[in-house]
Amino acid sequence: MSATKRNVRVFRYDPAVGGDGGFRDYTLEVENASAMTMLDVLLHIQREQDPTIAFRFACRVAMCGSCGMVINGRERLACKTNVSDLPPSEDITLRPMNHFPVIKDLVVDMDPMFNKFRETLSFFEPKEQLTEPARIAPDAPEREEIRLATDCIACGCCVSSCTMVDHHPDYAGPAALARAYALIADSRDGLFQERLAAALPSCHECRTETNCTEVCPKGISPTRAIKYIQRTALVQLEVTPKEAEVEETEAPPARWEVDRATFIRGAGVAVIGAAVAVTLGSVAAITTVGPTESAAAEEWVSVGRIADLPQGKVTTVLLNYEARSGIYSQTISKPVMISRLSDEIICYKTACPHLGCTVHFENQSDEFRCACHGGTFDRSGSVIAGPPPRALDRYRHKIEGDQLLVLI
Amino acid sequence: MTQSVKADLLIVGMGAAASMAALYALDANPDLNILIVTKALKGKGGCSRMVQGGFNVVLHPMDSHEKHFMDTLKGGQYINKQDLAYTLVTEATATIKEMETRFGCFFDRNPDGTIHQKPFAGQSYDRTVHKGDLTGIEIMSRLTEQVIKRGIPVLEETRAVDLLLDESGKTVTGALLFDMRRGDFLVAEAGATLVATGGGPTQYRFHAPGPEKSVDGLGMLYRAGAVMMDMEMVQFHPTGLIIPGSVVAGALLEEGLRGAGAYLFNGNGERYMLNYAPDVAERATRDVVSRSSYIEMTSGRATPEGGVYIQASHLGPEFVLKNFPGMAERCRQFGYDLARGRVPISPTAHFVMGGAAVDLNGQSSLEKLFVAGEDAGGVHGANRLGGNGICESCVLGRQVGKALSKHLHNGNRALATTRKDQVKETADRLLRPFTRDSGPSPFDLRKRIKEMNWNKVGVVRDGPHLTEALAEIDAIADEASRMRVSGGRNYNMMYTAAVDLLSMIDVSRMVATSALAREETRGAHSRSDFPKQRDDYGLFNSNLRRGSDGKPVIEKTPVAFTRKSLEECQNYRKG
Numbered sequence: 013m014s015a016t017k018r019n020v021r022v023f024r025y026d027p028a029v030g031g032d033g034g035f036r037d038y039t040l041e042v043e044n045a046s047a048m049t050m051l052d053v054l055l056h057i058q059r060e061q062d063p064t065i066a067f068r069f070a071c072r073v074a075m076c077g078s079c080g081m082v083i084n085g086r087e088r089l090a091c092k093t094n095v096s097d098l099p100p101s102e103d104i105t106l107r108p109m110n111h112f113p114v115i116k117d118l119v120v121d122m123d124p125m126f127n128k129f130r131e132t133l134s135f136f137e138p139k140e141q142l143t144e145p146a147r148i149a150p151d152a153p154e155r156e157e158i159r160l161a162t163d164c165i166a167c168g169c170c171v172s173s174c175t176m177v178d179h180h181p182d183y184a185g186p187a188a189l190a191r192a193y194a195l196i197a198d199s200r201d202g203l204f205q206e207r208l209a210a211a212l213p214s215c216h217e218c219r220t221e222t223n224c225t226e227v228c229p230k231g232i233s234p235t236r237a238i239k240y241i242q243r244t245a246l247v248q249l250e251v252t253p254k255e256a257e258v259e260e261t262e263a264p265p266a267r268w269e270v271d272r273a274t275f276i277r278g279a280g281v282a283v284i285g286a287a288v289a290v291t292l293g294s295v296a297a298i299t300t301v302g303p304t305e306s307a308a309a310e311e312w313v314s315v316g317r318i319a320d321l322p323q324g325k326v327t328t329v330l331l332n333y334e335a336r337s338g339i340y341s342q343t344i345s346k347p348v349m350i351s352r353l354s355d356e357i358i359c360y361k362t363a364c365p366h367l368g369c370t371v372h373f374e375n376q377s378d379e380f381r382c383a384c385h386g387g388t389f390d391r392s393g394s395v396i397a398g399p400p401p402r403a404l405d406r407y408r409h410k411i412e413g414d415q416l417l418v419l420i
Numbered sequence: 421m422t423q424s425v426k427a428d429l430l431i432v433g434m435g436a437a438a439s440m441a442a443l444y445a446l447d448a449n450p451d452l453n454i455l456i457v458t459k460a461l462k463g464k465g466g467c468s469r470m471v472q473g474g475f476n477v478v479l480h481p482m483d484s485h486e487k488h489f490m491d492t493l494k495g496g497q498y499i500n501k502q503d504l505a506y507t508l509v510t511e512a513t514a515t516i517k518e519m520e521t522r523f524g525c526f527f528d529r530n531p532d533g534t535i536h537q538k539p540f541a542g543q544s545y546d547r548t549v550h551k552g553d554l555t556g557i558e559i560m561s562r563l564t565e566q567v568i569k570r571g572i573p574v575l576e577e578t579r580a581v582d583l584l585l586d587e588s589g590k591t592v593t594g595a596l597l598f599d600m601r602r603g604d605f606l607v608a609e610a611g612a613t614l615v616a617t618g619g620g621p622t623q624y625r626f627h628a629p630g631p632e633k634s635v636d637g638l639g640m641l642y643r644a645g646a647v648m649m650d651m652e653m654v655q656f657h658p659t660g661l662i663i664p665g666s667v668v669a670g671a672l673l674e675e676g677l678r679g680a681g682a683y684l685f686n687g688n689g690e691r692y693m694l695n696y697a698p699d700v701a702e703r704a705t706r707d708v709v710s711r712s713s714y715i716e717m718t719s720g721r722a723t724p725e726g727g728v729y730i731q732a733s734h735l736g737p738e739f740v741l742k743n744f745p746g747m748a749e750r751c752r753q754f755g756y757d758l759a760r761g762r763v764p765i766s767p768t769a770h771f772v773m774g775g776a777a778v779d780l781n782g783q784s785s786l787e788k789l790f791v792a793g794e795d796a797g798g799v800h801g802a803n804r805l806g807g808n809g810i811c812e813s814c815v816l817g818r819q820v821g822k823a824l825s826k827h828l829h830n831g832n833r834a835l836a837t838t839r840k841d842q843v844k845e846t847a848d849r850l851l852r853p854f855t856r857d858s859g860p861s862p863f864d865l866r867k868r869i870k871e872m873n874w875n876k877v878g879v880v881r882d883g884p885h886l887t888e889a890l891a892e893i894d895a896i897a898d899e900a901s902r903m904r905v906s907g908g909r910n911y912n913m914m915y916t917a918a919v920d921l922l923s924m925i926d927v928s929r930m931v932a933t934s935a936l937a938r939e940e941t942r943g944a945h946s947r948s949d950f951p952k953q954r955d956d957y958g959l960f961n962s963n964l965r966r967g968s969d970g971k972p973v974i975e976k977t978p979v980a981f982t983r984k985s986l987e988e989c990q991n992y993r994k995g
Binding site: 047064117130147198200 | 469470521522524526527531532534535556557558561565601663664667671753754755908910911912
């Protein structure tokens, strides 16, 4: 078998650099296209050409659902897709899944999907305290219904492929609904009415495009599950659905709120020194915010009262605001440098235009400086020394009453 | 500068053992503040999820705990910790029922609606509960769901790099964590720490566990000074796929194929198992088949791919496709036709029987340190039965979870004080690869240690090769101390490989040391210079701990025959 050359385009985005990311091209010698997976392609590139490339995998045999990505325009598992599955005439194009925040390159944060599982009560809640497993024949209709959905490995391919996920923030999405249906059909489960009520509104958002069903690497049809939930609800949903009690009885609401970000910020985190807090806050924000195919719209965020920003100084303010993008929203902490050195207020980004390190203003020298590579900017943000390719980036701002707002 | 978090219970890992422990500890004591940290995403890493076959458990009146117990001791060639094995088999029954009734697992059924159990090697009764050939997905999906339901905080892609100790070095105070996404350390201190990362011997050329595994738990337990036992016992599964150049190499073709009557052939087209085990041929136990295949491969009778062949086509293509659809598909992805042709395979590193020495509560030799799952040793002895692995994780994870809730309830929640400077020293040392301008690549060293272990500490071992291996491990360790990693710290996979390698080095050293000290062949441990099992010599456990020079110190302790005598074990199902 002779080796062939394939051009591989990989989406690269590094929060430490910032920006919107973009594709980088690699050329790869492929010895045996029918025995080389996309995971192998990435490992070869990483080991032979570019060790900084980031992607995710665990089991490498389609059991864990960690390596979902968009391969030549379609959601697939990298470990289950071979080079020979893609037409030789095409480039191989790899990019992160849609709708999820990008952590780095092809790696996305999948918590938004897990949160949807919680919202649709997509977990088993026993109907009664049994000591013996329920007797259910293998050919019972209920078993057939459940079997279809329990092969799910929560890879997120269906969520990424669904265009509706982007349009309805409350939409639970195909993965959570497929699981919800399996539980609704499960006679052992005790949350039938509550879950039906929790899942039904989302089902109305589905436009039956069947993208989810087409891309599922396990052959599951969330579309079918969604339609079955609607049908079941027509027949069986009680007109005044009972309130879901599980939140109160099973876990205090506070616990439900705990996710990675809040845990780091909240529960028992001891941070030494206020200066450190600012640094960590910005790092945490940077690593969880990345471009997705559905980048959040710009919005005006309040900086605070103008009177609190001293004249003749540059003040760094940490903005905390809620940003929504498709199926998830997150609290973002972003530092902004507000210059009142002259009469004009200027709002600068703290990221150095060179490689994204943090720039600060030095009062003694009256200059903005970047500690990484010595980039230096004058009072108006223009480059006066070092490698930065352009002046400091600015945010648009406006004044409303006594408040300063910036467009983020 | 390092952020810190505090919890009553810190759980390192999120496979079946870790999740079960978290669920049972919290349900018994809802006030507990539990923190789970995992190197992967929630419930997605590790080997529990990759379980194909199933879960051994006594459910039928014709079966008995006595039989399951004796099968387990027989499989372990009598050096199991008997009390632990007894707990395993007796508690398995309640455990599997609770997994169905409390957590919603839904295993395959018999026509009458009761739970179906299938046959597995080395069992006197068909007792393996399963869901198709994807049992691990069902178990881990349901357990993960329950963890999410309870709102137990999980730090994803946050790996523990070392356990933290107090000034005396006898009490574990928590763990130093590395947040792989941000590329920064985090100190976690807890009233009790449970290590349940799973083993996953990926330090060999061929390995069944996913390449994200790297024996981290075993490495950190050893470095902390915990007593480790029977580390020479590494199981090789006989039928791992050979796929030249692919990371999928080593992935399993399930045991059931041989059970159903598949043949194995060497490169000359001979059914060699007829020579090694004339009575049962390919249906011999994992250790015997792996050893036989390895001998063929290293005696000039390998296939062009460097292994042997498995053939199932004579069973009929329809039979193969109907009964092994997942395996047929796995082969098809790489151009092999399981139903109609021969598929190249090799023994593949599969499971670590050894691990931390623990009592029935999972308590290790160090205070406030508990261990469950593959990181713990003793229950399987010298070899593990198929179906006893996920059983161990779930059953003993449940036991340890219950024990921890009691332990923490009884006034043991207080945090001990971590030795001054440990965090800084460890973090500084671990970050050095980022600061160097040149040095060996962790990718290269990882490849080297895998080849070295495969050739010298692998399926068949001997004294001279093991001695060479120990010297080579030292050389690799020396190079590893000069590694260089390029790029930034956030989500740096080269750095992940570097930290993985450090665990592999420690574990390789433990395995080689213990293997050299056991001068016999027993279970998974095979010595060509001592090819016989020696019951007049080998009825000991190899207890090992880190000596003052950093090298393992080994102490042999006689097996405690607390429930069954040696004679009872030897006479069980003889011949």
